[in-house]
Amino acid sequence: MQKFDILFFFNIIFGQNLIFKFIKNMDYSKASQMLKFQQEAMKIKKELENTLIESEVDGFVVTINGEMKAEKAEFETDVLVPGLNSEQKKALxxxxxxAINKGIKKSQEYAAEKMQGIMGQMGMGDLMNQLGGGMK
Structure with a gap:
């Protein structure tokens, strides 16, 4: 089977001048910028995966990663819930x-639904779905 040559096809259908105008007017810098943006976004995503942020209030410590997912919750047994053994403490x-992660996921799904509604009103249709289903 022969390889299909798109330039040959356009040459036959539209003539050589149109092909050269099309190629001449293509903005390759935008594609390069998009590739750089995508690479930078992936780098930041990886950095966020490895970033941990702690927050402490009255002996209760929550650790959340840069992707907004709770990694761990810790508390001093005597301060918050006296009388728990170590297994009960770990289970709690x-x-x-x-519970934190479930709440975050629900809020992200709700926000994605709202954004899809706005995108639809703006005539952008299923753009959120095409971009990976929105925020999840």
Whole structure:
């Protein structure tokens, strides 16, 4: 089977001058800028995955990564819930992390739904879906 040559096809259909005008007027700098932007975004995403931020209030510490996902929750047993053994404490800390992440995910899904509504009103259709389903 022969390889299809798009330039040959355009030459036959539209004539040689149109092809050269098309190639001449292409803005390759935009493609280069988009590639640089994509590479920088991936670099930042990787950096965020490895970034941990701690917040402490009255003996309760939550650690969240740069992607806004809770990594761990810790508290001093005597301060917040006296009388827990270490297994109960770990189970409670795990449940807190899961609850935080579930709440964040629900808020992101809600925001994505709202953005899809706005995009639809602006005549942009399913742009959010085409870009990966919005924020999840």
């Amino acid at each position: 800390e795990k449940a807190i992390v899961e």
